[in-house]
Amino acid sequence: MHRQLLKYAVAFAALCVAIPAWAGMLVVDMLDVGQGDSLLIRTADKTVLIDAGIKKAQVASQLRRLGVDHLDLVVATHPHADHIGGMTEVLNAFDIDLYLDSGLPHTTQTYLTLMQAIEAKGITYRTANVGLQLKLGDEATLTVLHPGENHLIGTRSDLNSNSVVLRLDHEDVSFLFTGDAEDPTEQTLIRSNIQHIDVLKVAHHGSGHSTSDAFIRATTPTYALVSCAADNRYGHPAPATMKRLRQAGTQIYRTDLSGHIRVLSDGDTAELLEGTLGQIAGMVDPFNALAPVAPTPTSAPVALAEPLTKKQPRQQKNAARKATREARR
Numbered sequence: 001m002h003r004q005l006l007k008y009a010v011a012f013a014a015l016c017v018a019i020p021a022w023a024g025m026l027v028v029d030m031l032d033v034g035q036g037d038s039l040l041i042r043t044a045d046k047t048v049l050i051d052a053g054i055k056k057a058q059v060a061s062q063l064r065r066l067g068v069d070h071l072d073l074v075v076a077t078h079p080h081a082d083h084i085g086g087m088t089e090v091l092n093a094f095d096i097d098l099y100l101d102s103g104l105p106h107t108t109q110t111y112l113t114l115m116q117a118i119e120a121k122g123i124t125y126r127t128a129n130v131g132l133q134l135k136l137g138d139e140a141t142l143t144v145l146h147p148g149e150n151h152l153i154g155t156r157s158d159l160n161s162n163s164v165v166l167r168l169d170h171e172d173v174s175f176l177f178t179g180d181a182e183d184p185t186e187q188t189l190i191r192s193n194i195q196h197i198d199v200l201k202v203a204h205h206g207s208g209h210s211t212s213d214a215f216i217r218a219t220t221p222t223y224a225l226v227s228c229a230a231d232n233r234y235g236h237p238a239p240a241t242m243k244r245l246r247q248a249g250t251q252i253y254r255t256d257l258s259g260h261i262r263v264l265s266d267g268d269t270a271e272l273l274e275g276t277l278g279q280i281a282g283m284v285d286p287f288n289a290l291a292p293v294a295p296t297p298t299s300a301p302v303a304l305a306e307p308l309t310k311k312q313p314r315q316q317k318n319a320a321r322k323a324t325r326e327a328r329r
């Protein structure tokens with residue numbers, strides 16, 4: 001793990017020389033929150049939080065360590081405690097422009113306290129509906145894929161089945177955030193002709209009620225991210241679900257095994273990092289003012305033969321990066 005981190009730190013430093021402004025980069029962090037979910041999406045323009053874990057102050061504290069001071073959008077996929085347990089603390093700790101949820105209420109005190117906090121802080125609230133799109137800068141778009149106009153009812157868990165499902169497109173790199181969606185949700189997504197996804201946030205902590213063979217065939221995920229606690233009492237992730245993903249050739253990353261997981265996208269390729277929050281937060285980070293700055297090169301920055309552009313083919317881009325790295329050795 002250390003060697004991998006070092007490798008990426010070197011790559012980061014080289015990238016800093018090549019693209020000083022980190023223009024066009026996108027970072028997705030899956031926070032290590034034990035048996036719950038919390039994901040942070042950042043571009044140069046926008047910061048988005050999806051879910052806030054189970055423990056009260058945990059996510060707000062991790063966001064501070066990642067240098068977050070404002071959230072443009074907060075999404076609660078559904079009102080179970082392992083997704084909104086730390087949400088009220090997040091709302092109290094940061095300025096928030098917009099709050100989205102599935103529109104399905106819950107009866108718990110955690111949910112009621114959260115609704116009171118939204119009202120008390122005057123946060124703009126909207127129900128997420130299929131088709132709603134939010135631009136995260138010029139290169140990235142977040143699209144609501146679920147729920148539709150009518151909620152799914154009479155399922156094993158209507159709160160889970162109506163989880164807000166979000167697709168994130170960063171040029172050629174795609175992400176799917178599924179909350180605790182279950183089989184009925186997946187069938188709806190398949191009917192809506194969902195296609196290949198590069199990075200899948202595995203639904204419901206890898207439970208056996210989600211991530212069916214049909215859904216894997218439809219989305220052919222390259223990477224799968226699972227958030228769960230080690231030795232949790234639910235048996236997440238289900239071995240059969242992990243087997244289905246492995247058999248499809250998907251690379252699986254799990255917070256119970258890896259800790260904090262980071263996906264870096266340049267709009268062309270996605271790269272994965274894993275480690276403790278301290279290791280990840282301490283890395284060169286384009287969007288974290290608290291992270292160490294990129295090392296200053298001892299010689300003049302290497303000029304690339306041709307500037308990197310968003311439409312540059314992958315091979316050229318990789319060759320340019322390799323040349324930059326080698327020139328700095």
Ligand SMILES: [Zn+2]
Nearest residue numbers: 080082180204
């Ligand atoms: Zn959950």
